[in-house]
Amino acid sequence: MTENLVSAARLAAAIFESGLKSPAEWEARFPVRGLPEGAMVTRFAPSPTGFLTLGNLLTAFVDRLLANTSGGVFFLRLEDTDKKRETGDGVSGIVNDMAAFGLAIDEGVTGFGTERGAYGPYTQSHRREIYHTYAKALVEQGLAYPCFCSADDLDKLRNEQEQAGVNKGYYGQWTKCRNLSLDEQLAHLKSGEPYTLRLRSPGDASRKIFVNDLVRGKLELPEYDMDVVLLKADGIPTYHFAHAVDDHLMRVTHVIRGDEWLASLPLHAQLFYLLGFKPPKYAHIAPMMKLDAETGGKRKLSKRKDPEAAVGALVRAGYPNAALHEYLVTLLNSSFEDWRRANPDAPLAKFPFSLKKMQPSGALFDLQKLEDVSKTVISRMTAEQVYAQALAWANAFDPDLASLLSNDPAYSIAMLSIDRGNKKPRKDIARWGQLRELYSYFYDELFEPRLVSAPEILQAYLEVYDPNDDKDAWFAKIKSICEPLGYCPDVKTYKADPDTWKGHVSDVSGAIRMAVTGRENTPDLWAVMRVIGEARVRGRMEEAM
RNA sequence: GGCCCGGUGGUCAAGCGGUUAAGACUCCGCCCUUUCACGGCGGCAUCACGGGUUCGAGUCCCGUCCGGGUCACCA
Numbered sequence: 001m002t003e004n005l006v007s008a009a010r011l012a013a014a015i016f017e018s019g020l021k022s023p024a025e026w027e028a029r030f031p032v033r034g035l036p037e038g039a040m041v042t043r044f045a046p047s048p049t050g051f052l053t054l055g056n057l058l059t060a061f062v063d064r065l066l067a068n069t070s071g072g073v074f075f076l077r078l079e080d081t082d083k084k085r086e087t088g089d090g091v092s093g094i095v096n097d098m099a100a101f102g103l104a105i106d107e108g109v110t111g112f113g114t115e116r117g118a119y120g121p122y123t124q125s126h127r128r129e130i131y132h133t134y135a136k137a138l139v140e141q142g143l144a145y146p147c148f149c150s151a152d153d154l155d156k157l158r159n160e161q162e163q164a165g166v167n168k169g170y171y172g173q174w175t176k177c178r179n180l181s182l183d184e185q186l187a188h189l190k191s192g193e194p195y196t197l198r199l200r201s202p203g204d205a206s207r208k209i210f211v212n213d214l215v216r217g218k219l220e221l222p223e224y225d226m227d228v229v230l231l232k233a234d235g236i237p238t239y240h241f242a243h244a245v246d247d248h249l250m251r252v253t254h255v256i257r258g259d260e261w262l263a264s265l266p267l268h269a270q271l272f273y274l275l276g277f278k279p280p281k282y283a284h285i286a287p288m289m290k291l292d293a294e295t296g297g298k299r300k301l302s303k304r305k306d307p308e309a310a311v312g313a314l315v316r317a318g319y320p321n322a323a324l325h326e327y328l329v330t331l332l333n334s335s336f337e338d339w340r341r342a343n344p345d346a347p348l349a350k351f352p353f354s355l356k357k358m359q360p361s362g363a364l365f366d367l368q369k370l371e372d373v374s375k376t377v378i379s380r381m382t383a384e385q386v387y388a389q390a391l392a393w394a395n396a397f398d399p400d401l402a403s404l405l406s407n408d409p410a411y412s413i414a415m416l417s418i419d420r421g422n423k424k425p426r427k428d429i430a431r432w433g434q435l436r437e438l439y440s441y442f443y444d445e446l447f448e449p450r451l452v453s454a455p456e457i458l459q460a461y462l463e464v465y466d467p468n469d470d471k472d473a474w475f476a477k478i479k480s481i482c483e484p485l486g487y488c489p490d491v492k493t494y495k496a497d498p499d500t501w502k503g504h505v506s507d508v509s510g511a512i513r514m515a516v517t518g519r520e521n522t523p524d525l526w527a528v529m530r531v532i533g534e535a536r537v538r539g540r541m542e543e544a545m
Numbered sequence: 546g547g548c549c550c551g552g553u554g555g556u557c558a559a560g561c562g563g564u565u566a567a568g569a570c571u572c573c574g575c576c577c578u579u580u581c582a583c584g585g586c587g588g589c590a591u592c593a594c595g596g597g598u599u600c601g602a603g604u605c606c607c608g609u610c611c612g613g614g615u616c617a618c619c620a
Contacts (some may be wrong), residue, residue: 025558045620046620047619047620049620079620081619081620082620084619085620135564141575147618151616151617151618154617154618158617162546165546166547167547167548168547168616169547169616169617198618205548216550216551219549219550220548220549221548222548222549226616228617229617229618231607231618232618233618234618236618236620238617238619238620239619239620240620258552258614259613259614259618260613260615261614261615261620262549262550262613262614262615263548263549263550263614263616264615264616265549284550286550286551286613287613287614289613291556294549298612298613299613300613325563330557331557331597334557334558334559334569334574335558335559335568337557337558337568337569338559338567338568338569339594341568341569357608359551359557359558359614360550360551361550361551361552361612362551362613363557363558364557365558365559366554366556366570366571368570368571369556369557369569369570369571371570372569372570372571373569373570374619379583405569419581419582419583422583423583423584424582424583424584425582425583426581426582426583427582427583428581428582471579474579475579475580476579478578478579478580482579489579490579491578491579502580505579505580506579506580506581507580508579508580509579509580509581510580510581513580513581519581520580521580521581521582522580522581522582523581523582524580524581524582525578525579525581526580528581545605
């Protein structure tokens with residue numbers, strides 16, 4: 001036994017550079033966080049490959065929610081251990097998308113090459129020394145060994161296994177490098193051939209382990225028995241090893257990730273155990289899905305195929321963050337809709353979000369539902385809030401609209417106040433990008449005049465029009481011009497005997513609406529006319545005749 | 546193929562052995578309404594299938610089928 005340990009120490013010394021810190025030193029440098037009981041530490045750990053979709057953001061959103069509701073910490077870590085996929089600055093896109101989406105981080109990566117927080121570095125490529133410390137410790141305990149198999153060797157191995165109809169992988173009898181003698185290992189090392197560092201797994205696939213997942217509950221899975229690669233030939237860790245080391249040292253309590261990681265849970269459990277770490281709690285959440293137009297089936301939301309689901313595209317379209325957030329919570333916990341109805345004005349953070357209430361299978365990204373949620377969210381805003389947010393959006397994406405809006409703020413706010421602030425607010429705006437189209441007639445620059453087929457209506461109305469009329473007087477006048485022109489002032493009367501009339505009040509007000517706004521569909525006409533003012537009303541009506 | 550996870554209306558879903566199987570979105574009717582909306586009411590489910598267990602089963606068990614994931618020096 002001691003003999004073995006001595007060998008292991010010699011092997012470790014031959015593999016690793018000298019002067020490495022000890023695990024204890026890292027432990028001391030990243031102490032357990034002094035957070036109150038129950039506070040959750042969560043992290044979002046994407047690989048830096050550019051922008052994010054709503055689906056990607058789903059896990060980050062859960063992370064943020066959990067940290068918020070528990071008084072914990074949420075940070076951003078970069079998993080840039082795959083140098084083959086490196087694409088320059090893949091960081092800024094992610095940071096920008098998160099910021100645009102309204103997801104703040106407490107610590108971690110803040111931009112290309114910048115970060116803040118006491119548990120860094122938060123970029124894996126800068127943590128090499130730390131990984132090597134722990135890798136060395138594993139080697140010293142005989143729990144890891146260098147593997148000199150080349151990519152070709154491994155291909156051959158897989159072929160053999162395929163032929164034999166047996167599970168593929170580096171395990172059991174197939175582990176060529178596992179039982180090399182120290183002298184053989186040293187000789188290989190000395191020759192300078194590339195090698196990886198593999199785990200000497202004590203697992204036995206015929207045994208079961210029980211792991212707990214916060215979404216799915218208790219899971220029975222086979223023990224992990226593969227000698228996975230811990231350190232690649234370039235000395236950079238694989239995801240699995242980095243996950244264990246980082247989440248332990250960064251004192252993460254809850255790992256929220258896509259359910260594609262479920263299968264590696266036994267490996268991770270083993271890694272934490274062998275490293276002597278307390279494992280975090282896990283929640284594997286299903287990815288957001290999309291109905292595939294070609295196959296007709298569900299498939300994971302993809303950056304490439306679903307550009308409309310990219311965070312940048314959603315923000316550009318003008319969905320308010322609050323709407324995006326509410327939509328996501330609706331997807332996460334369906335009980336949210338009931339809660340929201342009961343607490344229309346409560347902040348989202350007050351919602352008792354529960355991982356257990358999440359559906360284990362993937363939900364479809366539903367743009368219509370998003371639109372509806374967004375309309376409701378916006379309908380509950382005050383005119384001032386709508387103005388501020390719409391203007392901020394327009395400043396970024398539609399400068400012409402921005403100048404129209406800000407030209408006369410009081411006017412714009414008056415426009416946005418129509419049918420708003422009452423118990424049944426109008427639900428017309430789903431995204432700021434619709435504002436230009438929806439409210440165009442309030443601005444002469446955007447107004448598109450339309451000819452009205454019944455000019456006599458306009459003529460008659462112009463004679464009685466008084467901009468100072470209150471709503472009842474206004475409405476009475478509309479009715480008063482109906483009959484002389486052959487229109488029925490009362491809808492029910494009209495319906496009882498439609499043939500004796502040319503139409504009813506709806507046609508009369510419709511003609512006026514068309515002349516004044518160029519639309520068939522607008523908010524309350526009386527209010528619209530008050531806002532745009534007498535001059536415009538008269539001018540447009542005359543023009544429409 | 547091995548292992549794992551799922552399967553309640555077009556969509557998101559409640560439900561956890563006894564319910565007329567909630568609710569939301571979409572769609573379609575109707576009602577309310579000066580218009581446009583909002584809102585209200587109604588319609589839209591053989592709970593994947595087949596066997597059990599039970600007085601009784603979306604709800605528990607087994608099998609089948611279907612969907613997804615995973616088996617990399619990618620994450």
